[in-house]
Amino acid sequence: MGQILTTGAVLPLVTLIAVLALGGYFLARRRAMISAGGDSRKLHSLPSYYGYNAVISVAVPALLALGIWLLVQPMLVQSSVVEMIPAQAVPEGSSVNLIMSDVRRLAEGLDAAVGAGAISDAEATDLTVADNLRAWLAERGVAIGAEVSPEVLQAAQAYREMNALGHVGRNVFVLLLALAGLLLAYRESHADFRARNRVENAIKALLILAASLAILTTVGIVLSMLFETINFFSLHPWTDFFFGASWAPNFRGDSDLSILPLLWGTLYISIIALAVAVPIGLFAAIYLSEYAGPKVRATAKPLLEILAGIPTIVYGLFALLTVGPALVKIFGRGEDGLLGVDWMSGATSVLTAGLVMGIMLIPFVSSLSDDIINAVPQSLRDGSFGLGATQSETIRQVVIPAALPGIVGAVLLAASRAIGETMIVVLGAGAIARISGNPLEAMTTITTRIVSQLTGDSDFASPETLVAFALGLTLFVLTLGLNVLALYIVRKYREQYE
Amino acid sequence: MKDTEMLEQNVTNHPVKIAARNVQVYYGDSQAIRDVDIDINDKTVTAFIGPSGCGKSTFLRCINRMNDTIDAARVTGDIRIDGEDIYDKRVDPVQLRAKVGMVFQKPNPFPKSIYDNVAYGPRIHGLAQNKADLDGIVEQALRRGAIWDEVKDRLHAPGTGLSGGQQQRLCIARAVATEPEVLLMDEPCSALDPIATAQVEELIDELRQNYSVVIVTHSMQQAARVSQKTAFFHLGNLVEFGDTDDIFTRPQDPRTESYITGRIG
Numbered sequence: 001m002g003q004i005l006t007t008g009a010v011l012p013l014v015t016l017i018a019v020l021a022l023g024g025y026f027l028a029r030r031r032a033m034i035s036a037g038g039d040s041r042k043l044h045s046l047p048s049y050y051g052y053n054a055v056i057s058v059a060v061p062a063l064l065a066l067g068i069w070l071l072v073q074p075m076l077v078q079s080s081v082v083e084m085i086p087a088q089a090v091p092e093g094s095s096v097n098l099i100m101s102d103v104r105r106l107a108e109g110l111d112a113a114v115g116a117g118a119i120s121d122a123e124a125t126d127l128t129v130a131d132n133l134r135a136w137l138a139e140r141g142v143a144i145g146a147e148v149s150p151e152v153l154q155a156a157q158a159y160r161e162m163n164a165l166g167h168v169g170r171n172v173f174v175l176l177l178a179l180a181g182l183l184l185a186y187r188e189s190h191a192d193f194r195a196r197n198r199v200e201n202a203i204k205a206l207l208i209l210a211a212s213l214a215i216l217t218t219v220g221i222v223l224s225m226l227f228e229t230i231n232f233f234s235l236h237p238w239t240d241f242f243f244g245a246s247w248a249p250n251f252r253g254d255s256d257l258s259i260l261p262l263l264w265g266t267l268y269i270s271i272i273a274l275a276v277a278v279p280i281g282l283f284a285a286i287y288l289s290e291y292a293g294p295k296v297r298a299t300a301k302p303l304l305e306i307l308a309g310i311p312t313i314v315y316g317l318f319a320l321l322t323v324g325p326a327l328v329k330i331f332g333r334g335e336d337g338l339l340g341v342d343w344m345s346g347a348t349s350v351l352t353a354g355l356v357m358g359i360m361l362i363p364f365v366s367s368l369s370d371d372i373i374n375a376v377p378q379s380l381r382d383g384s385f386g387l388g389a390t391q392s393e394t395i396r397q398v399v400i401p402a403a404l405p406g407i408v409g410a411v412l413l414a415a416s417r418a419i420g421e422t423m424i425v426v427l428g429a430g431a432i433a434r435i436s437g438n439p440l441e442a443m444t445t446i447t448t449r450i451v452s453q454l455t456g457d458s459d460f461a462s463p464e465t466l467v468a469f470a471l472g473l474t475l476f477v478l479t480l481g482l483n484v485l486a487l488y489i490v491r492k493y494r495e496q497y498e
Numbered sequence: 499m500k501d502t503e504m505l506e507q508n509v510t511n512h513p514v515k516i517a518a519r520n521v522q523v524y525y526g527d528s529q530a531i532r533d534v535d536i537d538i539n540d541k542t543v544t545a546f547i548g549p550s551g552c553g554k555s556t557f558l559r560c561i562n563r564m565n566d567t568i569d570a571a572r573v574t575g576d577i578r579i580d581g582e583d584i585y586d587k588r589v590d591p592v593q594l595r596a597k598v599g600m601v602f603q604k605p606n607p608f609p610k611s612i613y614d615n616v617a618y619g620p621r622i623h624g625l626a627q628n629k630a631d632l633d634g635i636v637e638q639a640l641r642r643g644a645i646w647d648e649v650k651d652r653l654h655a656p657g658t659g660l661s662g663g664q665q666q667r668l669c670i671a672r673a674v675a676t677e678p679e680v681l682l683m684d685e686p687c688s689a690l691d692p693i694a695t696a697q698v699e700e701l702i703d704e705l706r707q708n709y710s711v712v713i714v715t716h717s718m719q720q721a722a723r724v725s726q727k728t729a730f731f732h733l734g735n736l737v738e739f740g741d742t743d744d745i746f747t748r749p750q751d752p753r754t755e756s757y758i759t760g761r762i763g
Contacts, residue, residue: 122520278708293569379606383669385567387619387676402609 008167017178024054024182028189036191045196053195054185062178073166084155106156109142123329151256228469236463247433249464257467261433265443269354270418276358281365289373292440308363312423319356319428346439351439353428361414372406416479422447446471515540515710521575530556534736541709545725552731554714562598563591599673603685605665607657612649615657621678643671644701663694683713699724730754
């Protein structure tokens, strides 16, 4: 028992809480049954609810307290130990952080040695610098950056002491909390106690927690990008980023980092992709929802949606190995080409990436449009047929206009996918940042530049790396804006028929 | 008050507009209509009454071949409008529907302006020579739909923004705009409140001047108020057909009597 109270490990404590919770389950259930004279019909809730209530009362506060303690204790210990290291103890060219990591490693090495039985606890406390600790610890697999100075040893001993104290305090506090929860739940377990409501509230709290985690993560991602972007703008003028004309990162510094050529490439490729995907997807949706019989529909729709399941890297390969060379064959190679022109030199181009991305977006557009067209009430079609309109007239003049807001929403969603798409453009679009109207030239996009700025050795203090975050944030704002607009339009449209 | 007016009109019997003989309708394997023979007069309101699922709407939809839009439906027998077999191979169902207008249970204005709703049919069928012509057609249709005064100042407002009763009268105006000879109405008042219902019923009575009107209704009071002829359907059979007055006062068939006195249905 004494061991459990002093150990720094978490597992025994958690096990103990679990045992208490399990015991609480049976105790609380039994007490509730006894209070009802053994007749479960007289209980407010089913007997197991009293048990679950006990489990929640024991485990939730104790585990929460444990979690918070695990986060807070290292921070408190660290900050109080840092104060013990005098400024003159920090050697030239080193920093207090490096010293602190030595302190931590020394303290943990000593703990490990005590744990393995190499020295006793008292011996560990009495060690002095003279004992040649660095070599002694190195034998046991603990590496320390510099010779152990008296200040470091002193700090390490203080670190150990405070941690040991913290562990005891933690274990006692958490166990007391668990026991208090058990006692409370046991006393509450009475025939009239509304255990079911309590348990269901706890389930509701869990669901709320899950929902807020998803939202908080989004906020966290945005904030982290925002801070890095602010860092970037403190190192690089924002006027160059937004209004400059060229993208020429140079890892020796003094780079041109303007988003405009990348934004142009992104938009150009997206426009070509939409020009491919919107007509084909929309026509496919019209055929599937208005003309196709149930059998055709049942086979064609899943087949079309298989396209949506292909990983984008495979589309990228398709662009690089099939579409690109095919385009070169048509538009390039001079006399050997199909058109006898030499307009295209390499397989990577805006057109290559745009065409393949368009193919990728077809199922996206068709599936959304199909749902939207199906949502147009049959009564409108009947009304049109009843006036002597043909199916084609009905589709063109009634169904599509009625579905148009939703279709616009679908197209905007597709556009935001196109703008954020990475793998196809990495492989298909090329790596040259330029503003040009020729779709047969290689260009590059925001996403590919983020990839290339962050892969390889990156120094997270240089503007050439940090620009990736500014690019990412711009992209995020762009796609978020499109998504919000699309959802707004789609939602407004849905209300029309409800 | 109105009943007596109609009785006077009943004296003059108009020529037969729609003649149906031996009509059977199947939905897949089940038969929805069996052996229906009926003669529907021109410039007369004919009501189809009967309990839910008796086939009255199905038969109504045979008259403009709307059942063609349902894959599983199959129609046999003979339906003639002005002596011409509408199920003949040479008849284009789309052309037929321009001649036989239809108003549906729920008001279904298109999500377009009031003007475009009414102009929809005339535009499709090329009824107007020019813009002024079309304006005239729209105005006349809206006047016949008894809604002109309410909407003349906002013809370009969306049709979906009107009240339920106004929407239904707009749909009637829309059907009238294609200059049909027959107007089919499938429970046109079931989604309307009593005031809107009264307005639409009054309109139906006026429409009788120009068209042969066939109305399906669940309300026997409505059938008695607006129609000159009534047909009672039960379980897919046409049980009894005759002058409205006779059906409601001297029904020949015990099933008709049970239905109108509320014992079945």
